[in-house]
Amino acid sequence: MKYTTLPNTDIKVSKICLGTMTYGQQNTEAEGHAQMDYAFERGVNFFDTAEMYSIPANEKTYGSTEKIIGTWLKKSGKREQVVIASKIAGPNPNFSYMRDTIDFSPKSIQYALDNSLKRLQTDYLDLYQLHWPERKTNTFGQRTFTLQDDEWEDNIHEVLTTLDGFIKEGKIKHIGLSNENAWGIMRFLEENKYHNLPRVKTIQNPYSLLNRLFENASSEICARENVGLLAYSPMGFGVLSGKFLTGESHPKARLNLFPQYSRYSSQQSQEATKLYHDIAVKNGLTLTELSLAFIEQQPFLTSTIIGATSLEQLKENIDTINVTLSNDVLKAINEVQAIIPDPAP
Numbered sequence: 001m002k003y004t005t006l007p008n009t010d011i012k013v014s015k016i017c018l019g020t021m022t023y024g025q026q027n028t029e030a031e032g033h034a035q036m037d038y039a040f041e042r043g044v045n046f047f048d049t050a051e052m053y054s055i056p057a058n059e060k061t062y063g064s065t066e067k068i069i070g071t072w073l074k075k076s077g078k079r080e081q082v083v084i085a086s087k088i089a090g091p092n093p094n095f096s097y098m099r100d101t102i103d104f105s106p107k108s109i110q111y112a113l114d115n116s117l118k119r120l121q122t123d124y125l126d127l128y129q130l131h132w133p134e135r136k137t138n139t140f141g142q143r144t145f146t147l148q149d150d151e152w153e154d155n156i157h158e159v160l161t162t163l164d165g166f167i168k169e170g171k172i173k174h175i176g177l178s179n180e181n182a183w184g185i186m187r188f189l190e191e192n193k194y195h196n197l198p199r200v201k202t203i204q205n206p207y208s209l210l211n212r213l214f215e216n217a218s219s220e221i222c223a224r225e226n227v228g229l230l231a232y233s234p235m236g237f238g239v240l241s242g243k244f245l246t247g248e249s250h251p252k253a254r255l256n257l258f259p260q261y262s263r264y265s266s267q268q269s270q271e272a273t274k275l276y277h278d279i280a281v282k283n284g285l286t287l288t289e290l291s292l293a294f295i296e297q298q299p300f301l302t303s304t305i306i307g308a309t310s311l312e313q314l315k316e317n318i319d320t321i322n323v324t325l326s327n328d329v330l331k332a333i334n335e336v337q338a339i340i341p342d343p344a345p
Contacts, residue, residue: 001043002321004302006083006201007228009174011126013083015296016321017046017230018314019307024054024064026309032068033075035314040078042318048204048230048305050087050131051116052095056258059097066119074121084120085127085230087178087204088112090134104134104155106162113166128163128172129204132179139179141263143213143345156187160197167198176202176230182217189225200227202302207231209240209276209291210269210344212337219300228302234295235288235306235317236264236344242277242287244270268343275336283329292320294333 002015018039023032036047053065066086073079088109089095095102099111117123132139135152166172175198177185185203192199203222207214207229214229222229235241273287280290295304308314325333 001318002296003043004228006127006174006302007226008199008201011083011173013046013303014044015301015303016044016318017048017085017303017305018044019232019305020047020049020065020069021053021055022307022309023068024061025056026054029068029071031309032065033072034311035308036069036072037076038311038314039318040076040082042315044318045081046083046085046303048085048232049120050089050129051098051112052087052089052131057095062097063115063119066116070119070121079122083126084122085129085176086116086120086125087129087131088116090130090132104130104159104162106158109159109162109166113171117171124171124173126173127176127202128166128174129176129178129202130159130180133181133184135184137184138181141345143342154187157191157195157197160188160191160195164198174198174201176200176204178204178230180205182221185218185221185225185227189221189227202228202230204230204232204305206233207295207298208234208236208344209294209333209337210236210264210272211342213342213345219298222300229298229300230303230305231295231298231301232305233264234292234304236269236273236291239264239269239273239344240276240287240291241313242273242280245274245277264344266343268340272336272340272343275340276333279329279332279336283326285323285329286316288316289320289323290325290329290333292317293323293325294330296321296323297325297330 003012049065054061091102136148136150138145163175188200191197205214277287280287306317
């Protein structure tokens with residue numbers, strides 16, 4: 001395994017982070033524990049979750065993933081040997097079952113954090129992230145931006161002040177953002193610069209061969225401001241494994257189980273995937289190796305969040321840490337990106 005640190009901290013994290021959003025629906029507690037055991041044995045010490053998991057979110061399975069991680073932490077006794085990241089969900093009218101108000105008010109943050117800690121059976125989180133913005137902006141596949149009617153008033157100073165209180169209490173070590181854009185990252189950093197409020201250490205956004213929008217502006221912020229990308233959906237919900245190129249049905253695949261997640265199902269994504277597959281074959285690689293190695297070589301990356309429903313998939317994903325792409329391969333990848341740019345925004 002390869003390691004780095006969360007930016008501006010001394011917390012050592014593996015360059016591969018285990019994503020856990022399948023625990024509670026696609027994976028049982030026993031399967032989740034087996035994945036965490038295997039990942040830890042392979043040197044993965046970084047685990048990411050969220051209060052809303054498992055996916056797709058619903059009242060019946062709300063918090064199930066954190067509970068499964070919590071029982072693993074209690075059983076294994078490895079809390080001090082691992083880095084745990086979780087998230088508080090932003091506004092969504094479908095999530096009224098989570099809290100009285102789905103926002104980042106002081107009351108909501110305290111409720112969400114305390115319940116995450118309870119489910120995880122821990123006294124603290126190494127990294128606590130805002131899952132998506134309160135304001136209306138580009139998230140989850142929206143490419144064009146139109147200034148919308150929005151009741152949101154800038155409360156970022158208040159949010160950071162609240163989080164600062166929990167840092168001082170010892171419930172949170174560091175904070176991060178997720179599904180945020182360039183303006184939002186800089187706005188949070190501004191509060192740190194001018195008011196000495198907690199500094200955002202990471203940004204968890206989608207990043208893959210099918211979605212490189214992060215490079216447009218946010219990558220420069222990460223490089224110049226020392227904020228680390230935690231890249232999620234690096235395999236495009238399994239599309240970049242190449243399994244959908246064979247014509248097989250794959251009834252247990254996430255895209256088939258949950259067709260509402262259509263971000264990576266476009267015709268353009270299929271065409272781009274075929275081209276990336278050709279590059280991989282030509283260079284003696286699997287498409288999985290090409291896809292994950294590309295991300296792992298980016299200078300603004302802190303860790304790639306991989307998810308798997310089987311130990312076989314997990315092993316293949318973790319093994320890519322030893323793959324390095326040549327300049328010729330990177331050039332070929334960029335040529336495809338130029339022809340079919342970001343087919344899954």
